[in-house]
Amino acid sequence: MALRSISVTQLSAYIKRLIAGDPILSGVIVKGEISKLTRHSSGHVYFTLKDSGSRISCFLPADRVPLLRYELEDGMEIIAIGSVSLYEKGGYYSLNVRSVEVEGEGALSAAFEALKRRLEAEGLFDPRHKKPLPPFPKRIGVVTSPTGAAIRDILTTLKRRYPFVDVLIYPCLVQGDGAAAQIAEGIKTLNERFPELDLMIVGRGGGSAEDLWCFNEEAVARAVYESEIPVISAVGHEIDTVICDLAADVRAATPTAAAELAVPHVLDLKDRVAQCSPERLSERLLSRISMAELRTEHALSAAYSAANDRIAALSARLLADLRSLEASDPLAVLARGFAYVTDTDGRHISSPEAAPEGTLLRVRFSGGEIGAVSRGAAEGAKEDDDEC
């Protein structure tokens, strides 16, 4: 008896049609733990979702991978959303995953650690890549919600500390689906359209781990890393650390702290400028000038008194010389009553022999001179002397 058979392909096609036509299987939301996760070089991701009773193969197409909000890892509890389909060549059915949700702190922190490990290995948090913040920014970009607490805190702080900086706000969602894409887009847009910005602050105020999650998504981390403009990350409160913080050039504990890190304080600057005020600088200069004046005066008076001393010494010497000259002046001797006797040729007569009797003489007194005739050796005079 000839059995009526169908081909394997025909059977598979039939089962495929059955599955595809089922309204439940075309849109399932299934919870389970990831195992045997494999990233294929094509970009597709394969894993098994299991619970205590059974397991199902899962397939995440490459084009969905960048849209995933959570880094997947073995052992992670997830909720996968997708459709069941038959893989005819392999002869098995699998879950074609469209998106993944994560519930609970454990799963979130596992996703955080997994992404952190991968991006760290890739160098996205490398301190050598981090850019310094300019000390006196002229214009700052802020990527955040225009209605949140963060922008209020940032603007208040900037106004209080440094009311000379312009601000450009890029408005975006800061939580939920699509937020990460908007934040990343904001960072890229500011870089492309406003490259003159000195720095940008990316962040939001406090919230639950789920609220802050968009700052843990790969798209944000990459945009921050690739930003040419230095980025300050300011997400939530002190205790919250997100991937965005790690990729940023500077991490601020809060949006207020980010604004404080972004600009100097006007009072500090006024103080610095006052240190160099003309009054301060001239104090020392004036004392240097009066010192110089004093020195000039001293030098002048020293030179004056040295010159005076010299003049006095010279005058004294001159006077002494004069005196001694006077003493040896024959005319001065005449003034004391002596006379000076010469022959008519002016030769000095110093002995009686030089003037025998009849010699014509000239006798000079201090008052003038007379002519005289020698009477020879003066015996009369001797007689007179004898008489005495």
Add this chain to the structure above:
Amino acid sequence: MSVEKLSFEEALARLEEKSARLRSGELPLEESLKLYEECVRYHDICAGFLAEARQKIELYRPGTGETEEFDEA
């Protein structure tokens, strides 16, 4: 670059650098006086910058790619 066009940052840097040189007291008095005059100019630029608050807060419109004044209220 003319002194008047200097940014606050540049003017402050020059002010502090020249003031320090002036304070060192190692220069001849005549050079010090010239330096002092420069310091006064830089000081006036810095003090002038800090004297008056001026800030423009703008909001970018991703849809149109335009910016508008941000309403802080």
